[in-house]
Amino acid sequence: MKIAVDAMGGDFAPQNVIGGVKMALVAYPAITRLFLVGDEARVKAEVQSQRLPSAKLEIVHAPEVVEMGESAAKAVRRKKHSSINVATDLVKSGDAEAVVSAGHTGAAVTAATLKLRNLPGVERAGIASPLPNEHGVCNLIDAGANLDRRPIQLLQYGIMGSVYARHVGGVKNPRVGLMSVGTEDDKGTDFTKEVFALLKASHLNFIGNIEGHDLFESPVDVVVCDGFVGNVVLKSCEATAKAMFKWLKHEIKSTPIRTLGALLSKGAFKAVKNRSSYEAYGGSPLLGTNGVCIIAHGSSSALAMKNALRVAAESIQHRVNPHIEEEIARSLAAP
């Protein structure tokens, strides 16, 4: 298994990227070749400093980096030798089977879309973002790869999300829900009602409209929405969790007794933080492009990067893309 990693992507690159690679090489022996793409001198120094075994590594020089504030489309077109472009090129050329990046999400999506193209029949690729819930993980798709919205795109998100939940998540018959403003069948906008009809007519295990609380409480495996809604929901959920912890910390620190109490129950806070953290999930697959592309969180730790590499390896191993191709063809052939 050959994976290209954007060594310069993320707030703590290349340090955390290399740290994650080190852990992944030990944990996932199926990874036989790992391309570290970025500024050669900096990557080499980090590899040496963290003492990575060199057998499976190959450093590929890329002198440019797409910065977080840049326009994705412009940066991908102009910075030909940026780490995300060079890493994606390795997938295009067949040298690697997957690309992993914690850098500029828009740039990673644009590079993958332009260079790898979509799988046959796929209108738009979508990011499937894992959200922990009471029953395991719910995949929110699209989390912001595509700001267009046509009903068929959301049907295809449902199909691709299902394939991913089944083959990587190990869910037998993934339940697909449609994000809406009420659970009754007739709730929603004209747009979501059209999507509802498509999902209902499909071969998917469609459970109908879902609302915010279903994200965490219902046994739903795939939640479909357009990229604008998905991105806003995801960031709002993340922000709420962060605010809750911050406010709790502030309140706890306001008296010595509360501080003592919190010390005793520290393990509980840690457990919930771990459970709700993206670290454990590591990466969100961009589903629909002809080559595996995993988007990691910008502030990824080494552990998060390790898990993003796991997601890449599992996507290759379980042949997510061939399965998507098959299911999309089946859906397009349906009467």
Added chain:
Amino acid sequence: MKIAVDAMGGDFAPQNVIGGVKMALVAYPAITRLFLVGDEARVKAEVQSQRLPSAKLEIVHAPEVVEMGESAAKAVRRKKHSSINVATDLVKSGDAEAVVSAGHTGAAVTAATLKLRNLPGVERAGIASPLPNEHGVCNLIDAGANLDRRPIQLLQYGIMGSVYARHVGGVKNPRVGLMSVGTEDDKGTDFTKEVFALLKASHLNFIGNIEGHDLFESPVDVVVCDGFVGNVVLKSCEATAKAMFKWLKHEIKSTPIRTLGALLSKGAFKAVKNRSSYEAYGGSPLLGTNGVCIIAHGSSSALAMKNALRVAAESIQHRVNPHIEEEIARSLAAP
């Protein structure tokens, strides 16, 4: 000040409604007349059981109730004598200046829209939902009154939300943000970009695009979005907070030491729960209709109902609607 209350609205009606009314009559002497609209026998029994002073009260019989699962449009049209219809009629006839309901949100919005009509120049009414943040309260508008979306409607939400934040929230020059997928000016869909241009050209204190984390961390007073997005965001934030507390509780209960610790820091949990609870905010105003309409949470406690009545009283006192009319006229007259 004369207010009509839907005594049958909400999961714990009429008990909590009457409980809230009792508290409000003590706290807000400016309320001179309070219409309790609902099943006369049940309301009377509750009023007697909770020993409400009768001087300012008037029970108005309404034999029907709009149930939570019903279609709003159908229910409002067919159940002429439902509590929400009769309560809204009291505002239409001028007997009351505001209606407050914790019942079916869609029905309350439909009744207000059909019976009271919009203020001159207002295209669509929007629900301004208060979200507590680090700097006070941020009003998310529209939280789901209107599932249509035209750019001018969102400009008007900004105007109406600003008026509300200024005159009821006491914010001098309310900052208005546009919910989007990135903070840069060029981020968003074609739709949000059109809204961006309108907001930027307006006389509002527009601070640009905002993201999820800004809801809690930025000093933004009004966040504008379409009703679908607002509803989904609001419910997702509420669901995240609920899930965090539930998971924490579960983890805390798993060992005796953690349980003891949590007992010691109990006050901190309570403080954050209070801060993040809708109880303290009580109600979300439906802005733009010709008559004050306050939507309370379906599971409102007596305290939440009391605060919903406060919001109604303050909206009347600070002449929110005449101010909205003025500002909308000013915006429509702008070159």
